[in-house]
Amino acid sequence: DIQMTQSPSSLSASVGDRVTITCQASQDISNYLNWYQQKPGKAPKLLIYDASNLETGVPSRFSGSGSGTDFTFTISSLQPEDIATYYCQQYDNLSSLTFGGGTKVEIK
Amino acid sequence: EVQLVESGGGLVQPGRSLRLSCTASGFTFGDYAMSWVRQAPGKGLEWVGFIRSKAYGGTTEYAASVKGRFTISRDDSKSIAYLQMNSLKTEDTAVYYCTRNPSSFDPWGQGTLVTVSS
Numbered sequence: 661d662i663q664m665t666q667s668p669s670s671l672s673a674s675v676g677d678r679v680t681i682t683c684q685a686s687q688d689i690s691n692y693l694n695w696y697q698q699k700p701g702k703a704p705k706l707l708i709y710d711a712s713n714l715e716t717g718v719p720s721r722f723s724g725s726g727s728g729t730d731f732t733f734t735i736s737s738l739q740p741e742d743i744a745t746y747y748c749q750q751y752d753n754l755s756s757l758t759f760g761g762g763t764k765v766e767i768k
Numbered sequence: 769e770v771q772l773v774e775s776g777g778g779l780v781q782p783g784r785s786l787r788l789s790c791t792a793s794g795f796t797f798g799d800y801a802m803s804w805v806r807q808a809p810g811k812g813l814e815w816v817g818f819i820r821s822k823a824y825g826g827t828t829e830y831a832a833s834v835k836g837r838f839t840i841s842r843d844d845s846k847s848i849a850y851l852q853m854n855s856l857k858t859e860d861t862a863v864y865y866c867t868r869n870p871s872s873f874d875p876w877g878q879g880t881l882v883t884v885s886s
Contacts, residue, residue, distance in 0.1 A: 694872050759815065761812050
C-alpha cells in the first residue's frame, strides 16, 4: 500500500497568516493527489484535485502543488472559517486508496 | 443539486450484519463509480471500497481491513449504492460516508453512524 505521511498533525496560526501543510507519498504517485477540508461535525469537502487544481467555488486563497512524492497545500491568508482538519488522499492505486493522517488547523 | 443520503446505521452486536444504503439524486447515477469512506470516532478518514459503473464492469475494490466481510453493490434503477457489512467487529465502529468517484471523492453524504458493541 502507498503510505501518505502528512505533517504537521496540528498547527495554530493567526488570522491572515500563511499556512502550509505537506504530504509525502511512500512512492511516486505522479499528480494523483487530492486535498479535502473537514469542518467539525461535517462531511469532508474536496478542495484541490490532481495536486494543484482548485475545485469550482473554492476560494483562491487555497492552493496545492507538487508531484511525484512531495506535495504542499497552502492557505495564503488564514481566515476564521478555515478552522478544520485537512487531509491529503492518493489515487495512484485504485485498489488501495489512502489518506494522510490529517492536519488540524486552529486559530491562535 | 447533486446529493447523497446515507441510511441504515445503528447499534449492532459484534459478529452480526448490517446493510447501509446511499440514495443519490441530481446526477445520472449509473454513469459513476460509488465509494464508501469511514471515520472512527476522533480518527482520520479510511477508504472502505468502491464499485465501478456498469460501463466499467461494475467491479469492486476493497480495503484490506474489510475485504471478505464487506460487499458493495448498486441498483442503478433506484440510484442506490449499498454497503453490506458482515462479521462486524468493534473496530468497525465509525461514521460511514458515501461519496462519488474513487479518483476524487466528491460530493459526500452526511454520513451514518455504525456502532458495533455488545
